[in-house]
Amino acid sequence: MLDKFERNVIITALTVSALFIFSIFYALGAKRQDVSECLPYNKTYETARVEQIDAKTYQIYYVARMWNFEPAISYIPVGSEVDLFVTSLDVVHGFNVFDKNVNLMAVPGGVAKTTVKFTEPGVYKIVCHEFCGTGHQNMEAEIIVNYPRK
Amino acid sequence: MQVSRPIRNILLIELFVPILLLTLGIYHGLMQVIYRSGVIQRTSVAGLDYYQGLTLHGVINAIVLTTFFAVAFGHATMIFYTKREPNKTATLVSMLLMVIGTGLAAAAILAGKASVLYTFYPPLKAHPAFYIGTAMLIVGSWIPYFDWVRMYLSWKREHPQESTPVAVIGTLVNFTIWFVCTLAVAYEVLVMLVPWSLGWTQEINIMLARTLFWFFGHALVYFWLLPSYIMFYTMLPKLAGGKLYSGNAGRIAFFIFLILSIPIGVHHQFGDPSIGRGVKLTQSILTFGVAIPSFITAFTIAASLEYAARKRGATGLWSWIWKLPFFRKDVYLFGYLINGLILFIFGGLTGLVNASYSLNNVVHNTSFIPGHFHLTVGGPVFLAILGMSIYMLSQLTGKRIYAPVLNTIVPYLWTVGVLIFSAGLMYGGLIGEPRRTNMGLTYLNPSSEQFNPYWVVSSMLGLAGGGIMFTAGLLYFISFFGTCFRRRSAEPVIDLPVSETLHEERRVPLLDSFKPWLAIMGLIIFLTYAPAISDAINNTNRKAPPYKPTDPVPVVRQ
Numbered sequence: 001m002l003d004k005f006e007r008n009v010i011i012t013a014l015t016v017s018a019l020f021i022f023s024i025f026y027a028l029g030a031k032r033q034d035v036s037e038c039l040p041y042n043k044t045y046e047t048a049r050v051e052q053i054d055a056k057t058y059q060i061y062y063v064a065r066m067w068n069f070e071p072a073i074s075y076i077p078v079g080s081e082v083d084l085f086v087t088s089l090d091v092v093h094g095f096n097v098f099d100k101n102v103n104l105m106a107v108p109g110g111v112a113k114t115t116v117k118f119t120e121p122g123v124y125k126i127v128c129h130e131f132c133g134t135g136h137q138n139m140e141a142e143i144i145v146n147y148p149r150k
Numbered sequence: 151m152q153v154s155r156p157i158r159n160i161l162l163i164e165l166f167v168p169i170l171l172l173t174l175g176i177y178h179g180l181m182q183v184i185y186r187s188g189v190i191q192r193t194s195v196a197g198l199d200y201y202q203g204l205t206l207h208g209v210i211n212a213i214v215l216t217t218f219f220a221v222a223f224g225h226a227t228m229i230f231y232t233k234r235e236p237n238k239t240a241t242l243v244s245m246l247l248m249v250i251g252t253g254l255a256a257a258a259i260l261a262g263k264a265s266v267l268y269t270f271y272p273p274l275k276a277h278p279a280f281y282i283g284t285a286m287l288i289v290g291s292w293i294p295y296f297d298w299v300r301m302y303l304s305w306k307r308e309h310p311q312e313s314t315p316v317a318v319i320g321t322l323v324n325f326t327i328w329f330v331c332t333l334a335v336a337y338e339v340l341v342m343l344v345p346w347s348l349g350w351t352q353e354i355n356i357m358l359a360r361t362l363f364w365f366f367g368h369a370l371v372y373f374w375l376l377p378s379y380i381m382f383y384t385m386l387p388k389l390a391g392g393k394l395y396s397g398n399a400g401r402i403a404f405f406i407f408l409i410l411s412i413p414i415g416v417h418h419q420f421g422d423p424s425i426g427r428g429v430k431l432t433q434s435i436l437t438f439g440v441a442i443p444s445f446i447t448a449f450t451i452a453a454s455l456e457y458a459a460r461k462r463g464a465t466g467l468w469s470w471i472w473k474l475p476f477f478r479k480d481v482y483l484f485g486y487l488i489n490g491l492i493l494f495i496f497g498g499l500t501g502l503v504n505a506s507y508s509l510n511n512v513v514h515n516t517s518f519i520p521g522h523f524h525l526t527v528g529g530p531v532f533l534a535i536l537g538m539s540i541y542m543l544s545q546l547t548g549k550r551i552y553a554p555v556l557n558t559i560v561p562y563l564w565t566v567g568v569l570i571f572s573a574g575l576m577y578g579g580l581i582g583e584p585r586r587t588n589m590g591l592t593y594l595n596p597s598s599e600q601f602n603p604y605w606v607v608s609s610m611l612g613l614a615g616g617g618i619m620f621t622a623g624l625l626y627f628i629s630f631f632g633t634c635f636r637r638r639s640a641e642p643v644i645d646l647p648v649s650e651t652l653h654e655e656r657r658v659p660l661l662d663s664f665k666p667w668l669a670i671m672g673l674i675i676f677l678t679y680a681p682a683i684s685d686a687i688n689n690t691n692r693k694a695p696p697y698k699p700t701d702p703v704p705v706v707r708q
Contacts, residue, residue: 003653005453006396013445017438024434024507033508035420035430041691066702087423090704091697092271092356094515095421098582103421103514108273108356109692110423125602127593129515129584131201131267133274133699134193137592140600 036104036112045087045111050074059083060143064093064106067135069126075147078121082143087111094129097143105130121146153229153644156238158546160245164222165539165546167249168215169630171256175210176623178203183571183616186587187609188594200588201265201699208268209259212527213284214252216374217291219535221248223377224325226542227317228298230646232305236297244293251286254279265699267586269367270343272359275696275705278347281339288332295325313657316400317384317646322664323404324376327411330675331369338362346696349705353693357424357686364415365679372411372440374527378534379403381487382451387649389484390474392458397651399450401661403443408664409671410440413678420510424689429682430507436678437505444498451491457652479554483647486537489561493529493568500525500576515586517608518579521572528568528619533561540630548640552632556625563625567618574611583608 027033048063048070058080063070065088076082086095088106095104097116104112118124128139153161178198184190185200193199198206221244225236257279258264264276270284302322306314338359345351383400387393394400416433419425456470464470474488475481500522503509513519544551551557579585583605587593593602594609660666695704 003396006399006450009399009446009449010402012449013442016445017442020438020441020502020506021435024431027508028431031508033511035427035508035511036423038424038426038685038689040689041423066697090694090702091273092360094584096514096516096582096584101511103511103516105419105421105423105515107360107423107690108694109690110357112421112423125582127582127584127587129587130271131204131274131586131699133697133702134199134201136201136586137588138600 034114036114039085039111039113041087041109041111045085046089056080057082059085062086062095062106062141064088064095064128064132064139065090066133067128067139069093069095069128069139069141071141073142073144076118076143076145077147078145079117079119080145081115081117083113083115085111085113091132092130093132093139094127096127096129098125098127100124118143118145151230151233151644153546153642154235154238157225157229157235157241158642160241161222161225162543162546163249164218164225164245165543166634167252168210168218169539169627171210171252172215172623173627175207175215176620178207179211179623180616180620182207183609183613185590186594187613188590188596188606189613191590191595191597193588193591199262199265201267202259202262204586205259205265205267206256209255209284211532212268212374214287215535216527216531217287218248219539220324220328220373220377221291221294222542223380223538224294224298224321226644226646227321227380228301230644231315231318232301234301234305236294236301240293240297244290247286247290247293251283251288251290254283254286256283258283269363271363272343272346272354272356273694273697273704274699275347278344281343281347285336285339285344288336292329292332295329298322298325311657313397313655314662315384316394316397316404317380319401320376320380320383320404323408324373324380326408326664326668327369327376328373330671331366331373331412334362335366338366353695355687355690356694357422357690358683360419360422361416361425361682361686364418365412366415368415368418369412371523371526372407374531376404376407377538378487378490378530379447381483381534381538382447382491382530384649385483385647386451386487386491387454387458388647389481389487390455390458392454392461392649393652394649395450395453395457395652397655398658398661399446401658403446403450405661405667406443407440408667409674410436412671413674414440414505416678416682417505417510420507421514425682425685429678429685433678433682434505434507436674438502441498441502444494448491448495454649454652477558479558482551482554482558483537483541485558486533486561487530489565490530490533493525493533493565496569496572497522497525497529513579515584516579517575517583517585517612520585521575521579524568524575525572528572529565533564536626537561540626540633542644543630543633545645546642547634548638548642549633549636550639551629552636553629557629560622560626560629564619564622567615567620567622569615571612571615571619574608574615577611578605578608581605581608
């Protein structure tokens with residue numbers, strides 16, 4: 001049915017794809033790379049706040065609305081592990097933390113969650129990357145990582 | 151072969167209307183790179199707002215042009231290979247629905263009432279005419295599908311022992327994917343969005359709307375791509391002067407597309423809440439599966455081209471490449487297709503990045519994404535559409551091509567532009583440059599508090615590449631519209647290049663029957679999308695009222 005070369009081509013294609021799929025599982029296990037979690041929603045996510053759980057663990061609850069994020073500025077000590085929760089009160093917004101591989105969607109009625117560790121001091125800008133109306137290009141926030149200064 | 155006059159005229163309208171609108175789409179493409187690079191620091195130019203232009207650019211280039219072309223090209227392949235004509239009334243009704251629908255949607259966008267971008271994510275609300283127009287365009291494109299199935303079945307009855315031509319399989323596979331995936335968006339538009347935008351219903355579930363949109367939204371890219379694949383398999387080897395290495399490889403590729411094009415849309419929603427990680431992982435893996443037909447195509451077409459070059463006397467491991475007819479005016483279609491293939495190598499690889507379960511976090515919604523899809527939609531899809539449109543125009547009117555030299559260099563100039571443009575955008579995306587943002591107002595405006603110097607170089611590359619792409623577009627328009635106004639010099643016909651296969655191929659029943667593949671398709675879609683839709687419905691707590699893009703207060707019913 002297929003000649004030798006055709007068969008080799010199909011086997012090569014399958015092998016390359018298998019390699020990619022293996023890489024996903026490798027990243028999931030060894031590198032702890034995961035996507036947004038699926039959490040049950042409740043009203044408490046609609047209150048913007050920064051909470052300290054212990055010396056090195058923080059939780060930031062972001063609330064997006066046209067055209068700002070709250071909290072606009074959060075202070076986090078160097079070396080903290082931070083849970084980010086993001087929701088929206090009006091339309092769909094995007095949430096991208098510069099340099100941190102955090103990339104979430106803020107959707108009304110849903111809460112996106114991820115965990116990120118800040119090991120370097122600096123100002124981490126957050127921009128909205130989903131079109132959310134005429135003020136979209138103004139929508140940003142900051143996480144300032146240097147507090148308390150070491 | 152000859153085509154009757156009414157069908158010929160309908161096909162010409164289906165080629166002319168989208169190319170005419172494309173002038174608007176390409177103008178807004180240029181405007182965007184200018185806005186984004188900070189050369190213009192305003193919200194609008196000549197009465198057209200940035201986001202309005204972005205909507206026009208997306209809707210015209212990615213939905214109107216591609217749908218019209220797929221229908222016109224589908225008609226041409228079905229007529230040519232089955233030696234039958236489509237039903238005249240059905241074809242006319244389909245064309246009218248598509249033209250009127252496009253007119254409605256375009257009017258709503260131009261009036262500034264539908265700046266919701268081409269993904270029309272609720273709860274941003276557009277004028278109902280935008281949704282209704284889009285629905286008419288889609289429904290209009292369904293009608294020929296049923297007509298072609300009739301033509302195929304009648305051909306099959308007369309040729310029970312013959313293998314179905316690869317082009318016919320490709321066209322039917324493509325429109326089956328299109329019909330199934332648009333059912334979801336038709337539901338979203340007709341049942342959810344239209345009543346909501348007219349004020350009859352108060353609120354809608356945003357996650358459900360997004361999930362239904364992406365059920366259609368990813369399969370849509372294969373709907374654009376498959377006409378190019380049909381050309382790669384059935385025409386490119388012939389144009390190069392050789393034969394198709396394997397027809398069965400083509401059939402396998404199309405059937406893998408049939409079963410895997412739809413159940414992978416959730417990979418656009420990795421950052422979304424409400425959908426479980428298991429669903430996301432499953433669909434990510436299936437997305438790698440749909441790369442397989444592209445690998446097979448790459449190998450098969452490369453083998454066919456090498457065969458063609460060696461037949462022309464080429465030797466050496468790599469030097470055979472230069473024996474291909476790159477700059478010949480008489481086979482200009484080769485230039486369009488080969489450039490598309492070259493761009494698609496990069497387009498496919500960057501697509502695998504987007505689809506990768508966790509790697510996607512780096513690039514999601516950054517300018518990496520438009521960088522990627524200009525290598526796919528703006529590469530093989532767009533170039534095949536341009537090349538085949540002018541080819542069919544020339545044949546159906548019996549007119550010779552105006553300025554053939556321009557027509558021959560367009561794909562090369564375009565490719566240079568796209569490579570610079572996409573490299574800039576993808577580099578920008580890796581350093582966080584957002585997509586769909588008028589960066590000239592804020593991030594690239596030195597007098598703004600939000601000025602961000604990181605993105606200067608990347609958006610300047612985008613500007614340079616975009617300018618070259620715009621120039622290539624202009625040259626094409628000169629050639630296309632020039633051809634329209636020439637004098638007829640030959641009989642109007644449809645005559646497509648036909649590649650023979652290199653080996654004598656026996657008919658393989660499994661690769662010549664749709665039924666088993668359709669059953670697998672239905673099963674996989676159900677297994678992957680039932681949990682995704684159930685998650686979207688059950689894990690989303692509050693629904694949303696409509697909002698206008700200009701106003702943070704919801705639109706309430708008067």
